[in-house]
Amino acid sequence: MIYSLAVKSLRNRKFSAALTVLSISLSVMLLLGVERIRSESRESFTATISGTDLVVGARSSPVHLLLYSVFRIGNPTNNVRWDSYRAIADRPEVAWTIPLSLGDSHRGYRVVGTDHNYFEHFRFARSRALDFAQGREFEEEHDTVLGSEVARKLGYRIGDDIVIAHGAGQVSFMLHEELPFRVAGILAPTGTPVDRTVHVPLEGLDAVHAEVSSEGIHDPLMAALRGAPETETEHPGEEHEDVHGHEHYGASEGDEGGHTISAFLIGLKSRAAALGMQRFVNQYAGEPMTAILPGATLQEVWEIVGAAEKTLFAVSALVVVVGLAGMLVALLTSLSERRREMAILRSVGARPMHVFSLILGEAAFLTGLGVAIGVAGLYAGLLIGQSWIEARLGLFITIGWPSAYELQLMCVVAVAGVLIGLIPAWRIYRYSLADGMTVRI
Amino acid sequence: MTSIAESVSPESNVAGAGENVVSLADVRFAWNAGSAIVIDIHRLDISRGERVFVRGPSGSGKSTLLSLLGGMVTPQNGMVRVLGQNLAALGGVGRDRFRADHIGFIFQMFNLIPYLSVVENVVLPCGFSQRREKRAAKEAGSVEAEALRLLTHLDMAAPDILERRVTDLSVGQQQRVAAARALIGAPELVIADEPTSALDADRRLAFIKLLFQECEREQATLAFVSHDAGLAPLFDRAIELTAMKRTNSADKPEPESR
Ligand SMILES: Nc1ncnc2c1ncn2[C@@H]1O[C@H](COP(=O)(O)OP(=O)(O)OP(=O)(O)O)[C@@H](O)[C@H]1O
């Protein structure tokens, strides 16, 4: 009886009820969405480095090194000499190494110079090896292997020629037009920065840079005028450092042992050797280098972004509070009108407890529905936005069941909704006891 | 002061013919501890089938008296018996159930639940009282049929009226729907708190006549509150409540017999 009354009463106020549910569901969606992206991005960052024991680069801050070497965020400031790389790669504890040479780009995508080891030893998503969607890894000096997104977005197929540019960013001005690379392979999607990377052999990259220096293009403005249309000269200053950062190639051209790389990844035979190896690299006499344990450094990254995450979480939690407050306002404003209803119900034998549960039940129902729709909306949004998020943030969101923490958040919202419902329910309970038989207006 | 000899057996739940449906003894009631005493009645008995008119100036405690009869509140002193049942002895839940089973209410205004249809409003008490549900169903086959029967008697069964939202009905029509609700399932006591004060004189009379008819048919006892003394002659008996002065026992209300 009370149940059907509650349903009819709610239907009678469906517009305001719908608004309440909408605001709760949107706020829940935001809260869970923020949480989902946070945990997914951590997950994906962790997965990306999971197979690597050490990352080594020229002396710099560990976070910086990790970000540019593995996540392609930022640029290397200094390089590591090839002989230093060899000295460390040949250590007995080392199982494999992957050299990385950064600093060039192709239409906004980073170019990484590397070698065969990349395809053999790089691991993502805990332990998965790179797969080829088409073609094979590079064999010739001017072969290139594209990440899945690069190929998809730019519409490249096996056999296409691409030209790489000096410097990172969409607006590069120094194009290496004379020496194009031919697409030899396209990787399967990984949900990591690999998807957005153009891989070329180290030798190929050296050859391009040798060509650049032999032509004597050192002036960025000159380069801009020669290599690209006027529109691409917008930020010459921005690119300036990169150009200088790369002059080592030119300088070391022809000297087989003398060229440089930006960083390298190390896989050890035994994880236990990691700390000893790290110390060895950091104290390496040949040149100053930094070795990091990627997991530990990632932890540092999380500490840096932790405050921002907390702020974001707090804001979305506040939005939930606002949503619930909206429900409280709606319930309280309906109360004076419903006080009459309650007197009528009392006169036909409804108990104060009925009256109480009518309001509380409504609050619980509205919050429950809000949470449910919010979760449904989140999943719908993830399904729709998955590819967008992947393209924009490089984050592949797996659509799985809600995590324990997410369930906990949902429960907290639901419980908060019920607790908030107690306020009007208690008030009307008091009224219905105090009003007696009179219907008050 | 009326002093009707009390002849109610405390055990009986439903009063037999000739027994008092309502019986008040030394009842004193204040809304809050320490505040003015609103009701101070030495003795008041209403017998079965009687139609009693309760009047008194505003604030004299008419509505309060009805709350006492309905078991919404209990007196600090004395005893309120309805159908021989001491309401205070029932406890809160018991009183709510008792009210659902045995008492029908009509208010001055805002009698109807706005989001329910006319028929749904009428059958509302049957949702809270199995007893009244059974009685209503026995009468006409189903509670809805009984609601329609009562509405027909009250001239409210035209299809276009039944379809209408209850908030679109005229006040007089609303009051008739409320009367049908008070009467469904044949409760022994019908309590009406100024049900006619929003009606014009003609409609007032018509409504009261209809109410009498239906009460007679259902053999219900009627306690009818109004400040309109002109209606008193229509009733079997009139009780006058006077505004109380604080705990002055010389100023007890004087229910008068006609
Ligand atoms: N729910 C309540 N809580 C506290 N005091 C109340 C309550 N209802 C009525 N009173 C007080 O009890 C006294 C009697 O009120 P009551 O409503 O019974 O008068 P009444 O005779 O019905 O008046 P009216 O003709 O205006 O309806 C008044 O002083 C009123 O302020």
Ligand SMILES: [Mg+2]
């Ligand atoms: Mg009153």
